[in-house]
Amino acid sequence: MSARETILRRIRAAVADAPEVAVPRDYRTASGAGGLGGSAVQDLPGLFAERVDDYRATVLRAGPGEVAGVVAERAAARGVERLAVPPGLPEEWLAGLCDVRLLRDDPPLANDELDRAHGVITGCAVAVAETGTIVLDGGPGQGRRALTLLPDYHLCVVPAGHIVRGVPEAVALLDPRRPLTWISGPSATSDIELDRVEGVHGPRVLDVVIVGN
Amino acid sequence: MRVALFITCVNDTLYPGTGRAVVSLLRRLGCEVDFPEAQTCCGQMHLNTGYQDEARRLARRFRAVFARHEIVVVPSGSCAATIREHYPRLGVETPRVVELTEFLVDVLGVTDVGAYFPHRVTYHPTCHSLRGLRLGDRPETLLRAVRGLELVPLPGAEECCGFGGTFAVKNPAVSAAMCADKCRAVLDTGAEVLCAADNSCLTHLGGALHRQRTGVRVVHIAEILASTEQDKPAGTPIASGRGR
Amino acid sequence: MSGTFLGMPAFPANAARAVQDSQLRHNLRKATHTIRAKRLSTIAEVPDWRELREAAKAVKDATLRDLDRHLLCLEEQVTATGGHVHWARDAAEACRIVAGLVRATGETEVVKVKSMATQEIGLNEALAEHGIEAYETDLAELIVQLGDDRPSHILVPAIHRNRAEIREIFLRSMPDAPPGLTDEPAALAEAARLHLRQRFLASKVAISGANFAVAETGTLVVLESEGNGRMCLTLPETLISVVGIEKIVPTWRDLEIFLQVLPRSSTGERMNPYTSTWTGATEGQTFHLVLLDNGRTDVLADEIGRQALRCIRCSACLNVCPVYERAGGHAYGSVYPGPIGAILTPQMRGMGSPLDASLPYASTLCGACYDACPVAIDIPEVLVHLRARAPHPPAERAAMGAAAWTFSRAVRLTRAQRLASRLRRLLPRRLPGPLSAWTDTRDLPEVPAESFRDWWSRTQGGPR
Structure with a gap:
């Protein structure tokens, strides 16, 4: 008998007596249903900004026409000379940059080329206010997964309309067939005395620009 | 109100003073106390050490002894928790069983039992009282109403003292380490008296506090609640300490 | 690492040694107390924590109830999206499969993401026998590997080491450690970053576990902090994931529960820095999924014990356990230490050795673990259940018999x-x-x- 058949038979024998289980979903769900639905958070961008800031990432706000200026200011502040850019990123976000070499990931950059980039700029698919999380799904302006991994600096532009309250709302909006990267602050570790330290293998610096209100 | 008292084998054998205090307290509050003399032990030690058959026999015995009683009061958090939580798993149903402070606060609806105990006291919420029975702040509420009593909070109160029944003998090193930390926390409060709702944990803690000659004595909460300015419960050796 | 635990004495002897180690006691106390406070504060801000816990428990129970169906669905989805699925009855079979897959690539080095399943089966040692070197990339695993040590915690395998000890291990065993390395956590993390960078860029094969596998979509999920997981999951050409059969959740939507309860229970954060999800062969990678039994179906067959398979390896039970805090993880003689290990190891390995038979007794039944568990595993209940099945020493049996005899009549x-x-x-x-x-x-x-x-x-x- 194959391992597959053996394991499946063991399982069937093991749970033959197990009762059916109903899953209560009384927690706050995306549809606002559940015992505690209809949460009262008004200012999602404000909550998101506060929670991102708790991870020791830098949060900036920009009006719809101010993104290029803020991006240019951030790139200068972080000393970025080579900036990786995913396909499909709105060109107007880059309009203010000067003295920055743009590394277009189209065709894909080699890993060591990407490793030499100082930073990367992306948008995002969804952002979660309660947890201060941005989610990339590889869509336009977000790039493949390595793009936001190898450079030491990540500048993420988050349109305010992409921000949802909690994890259930984000899960409902995302497509599981796409490779997803959920990012909550810069890379960190709790491996030394169980205390969080920022900066290990992923980008050690994360700037988040919230656009609009 | 008529109540049956399950004294527990530990109190019966080693701490009759706690039992006398429970009787005196309940009578003072207007209860009629029955003590079914056929009672012995709830089987907690057997159950928790892995002797399920013996535990089941003792559980059935308990059921038979208390079958005709409406409510059973138990001055021990762990025994009450064993009966309430574990008996159903052994397939044994019992009449209503309540721990002493639950009985006072929830059933009698009193928080001031008219006690007098002019000492600095810290309270250790034993694990079965805290996480098993969910006694919450009932014991502290009762203690706060005691005249003359100064209640000081115990740092890290929710942490286990390291007794754990046969754990204390099977894993003596860890048990002693946990006990040492708990004793240090007790000493840090500057209390004269360590109080709990379970004499088994107090046997462990009191034994260590006595061995270390700390001068802190352990007292079951019933003995504090029974104390009045007029009549100390007959013969309760509160001041003598319990170690040898 | 499992091999190195073989032949250890019973828990009480191991623990007796550990409680005398003042450095260990200090390290564990500091780390567990730090994480306890963090966990409590991040959970307190979730108004529906109780409901999430109930749902998490029920999803896991429902999954186990129909595990065969969910596994077949997972297999179908992973295969349909270009992945390859393998089944392993036990540790030896899983190691054989993985070694075969690595050898087929022609590589002799692999990078690894921290994974309990691969530790459980002793994969690194098995690969070494096949001439394949496995490099751990998680900071704590790296500390353990460089220190020739054993893991002592599910989430933070080097929890028994403090910063000064970690610095010494790096200076001794990391060839490219900067000579002026300080014991600042940031400096230690930087040293690990530099040490592993080229290896990440050059490696062709990575081995991971997974926190969750979604049956309906074939999606795998890894939660991590450092970015070493992302490096391993995305850069190499071949990815091999070894996943216990109980890691399944039925639907994509179920992640909305677990992505809330896991980070807050494990590191006490609202969310861990990185979560990666992928479905089948992704971005041109070759993907293999190895589904592992290795005793899990034995656990599943025990009506009371099977709740241990709900475990999502958050390690909250370790962090709140007063016995773990004093005995340390090594005393449990398994990659699964602490309260969850005390119920999982005897069920997966049996109670044939003195160590495994002593594990159900490595608890005061204080219940702190049950309170902390985000999937509501009643660990004290399972401990008591296992104690009834454990071999009892003759003297104890006689004493218990005598006590029962005495208690059986009031007159006695x-x-x-x-x-x-x-x-x-x-x-x-x-x-x-x-x-x-x-x-x-x-x-x-x-x-x-x-x-x-x-x-x-x-x-x-x-x-x-």
Whole structure:
């Protein structure tokens, strides 16, 4: 008998007596249903900004026409000379940059080329206010997964309309067939005395620009 | 109100003073106390050490002894928790069983039992009282109403003292380490008296506090609640300490 | 690492050694108390925590109830999206499969993401026998590997090491450690970053586990902090994931529960820095999924014990456990230490060795673990259940039998009490045999002159 058949038979024998289980979903769900639905958070961008800031990432706000200026200011502040850019990123976000070499990931950059980039700029698919999380799904302006991994600096532009309250709302909006990267602050570790330290293998610096209100 | 008292084998054998205090307290509050003399032990030690058959026999015995009683009061958090939580798993149903402070606060609806105990006291919420029975702040509420009593909070109160029944003998090193930390926390409060709702944990803690000659004595909460300015419960050796 | 735990003495002996190690005690106390406070504060801000916990528990129970169906669905989805699925009955078979897959690539080095399943099966040692070197990339795993040590915690395998010790390990065993390395956590993390960078860029094969596998979509999920997971999951050409069969959740939507309860329970954060999800062969990678039984179906067959398979490896139970805090993880002799290990290891390995038979007793049944568990595993209940199945020492059996006999008639108890009262002045202050463990550190209570029941029958409860 194959391992597959053996394991499946063991399982069937093991749970033959197990009762059916109903899953209560009384927690706050995306549809606002559940015992505690209809949460009262008004200012999602404000909550998101506060929670991102708790991870020791830098949060900036920009009006719809101010993104290029803020991006240019951030790139200068972080000393970025080579900036990786995913396909499909709105060109107007880059309009203010000067003295920055743009590394277009189209065709894909080699890993060591990407490793030499100082930073990367992306948008995002969804952002979660309660947890201060941005989610990339590889869509336009977000790039493949390595793009936001190898450079030491990540500048993420988050349109305010992409921000949802909690994890259930984000899960409902995302497509599981796409490779997803959920990012909550810069890379960190709790491996030394169980205390969080920022900066290990992923980008050690994360700037988040919230656009609009 | 008529109540049956399950004294527990530990109190019966080693701490009759706690039992006398429970009787005196309940009578003072207007209860009629029955003590079914056929009672012995709830089987907690057997159950928790892995002797399920013996535990089941003792559980059935308990059921038979208390079958005709409406409510059973138990001055021990762990025994009450064993009966309430574990008996159903052994397939044994019992009449209503309540721990002493639950009985006072929830059933009698009193928080001031008219006690007098002019000492600095810290309270250790034993694990079965805290996480098993969910006694919450009932014991502290009762203690706060005691005249003359100064209640000081115990740092890290929710942490286990390291007794754990046969754990204390099977894993003596860890048990002693946990006990040492708990004793240090007790000493840090500057209390004269360590109080709990379970004499088994107090046997462990009191034994260590006595061995270390700390001068802190352990007292079951019933003995504090029974104390009045007029009549100390007959013969309760509160001041003598319990170690040898 | 599992091999190195073989032949260890029983838990009490291991723990007795550990409690005497002041450095270990200090490290564990500091780390567990830090994480306890963080966990409590991030959970307190979730208004529906109780409902999430109930849902998490129910999803896991429902999954286990129909595990065969969900596994087949997962297999179908992973295959349909270009991945390859393998089944392993036990550790040896899983290691054989993985070694074969690595050898087929022609590579002799692999990078690894921290994974409990691969530790459990002793994969690194098995690969070494096939001439394949496995490099751990998680900071704590790296500390353990460089220090030739064993893991002592599910989430933070090097929790028993403090910063000064980690610095010494790096200076001793990391060839490219900067000579002026300080014990600042940031500096230590930087050293690990530099040490592993080229290896990440050059590696062609990575091995991971997974926190969750979604049956309906074939999606795998890895939660991590450092970015080493992302490096391993995305850069190499071949990815091999070894996943226990209980890691399944039925639907994509179920992640909305677990992505909330896992980070807050494990590191006490609202969210871990990185979560990666992928479905089948992704971005041109070759993907293999190895589904592992290795004793899990035995656990599943135990009506009470099977709740241990709900475990999502958050390690909250370790962090709140007073016994773990003092005994340390090594005392449990398994990659699964702490309360969850005390119920999982004896079920997966059986109770044939003195160590495994002692694990159900490595607890005071204080219940802190059950309170902390985000999937509501009633660990004390399972411990008591396993104690009933554990072998009992003859002397203990005799003593328990005698006690049961005494308690079976009130008259026997009365006689025993009167005898003790008569002899009260003669009773020894130090108890003999195993009971000396009690009197080594504690005085005995005084035996009263009269038991409660004798007082009652004499006075009918005293004056009214």
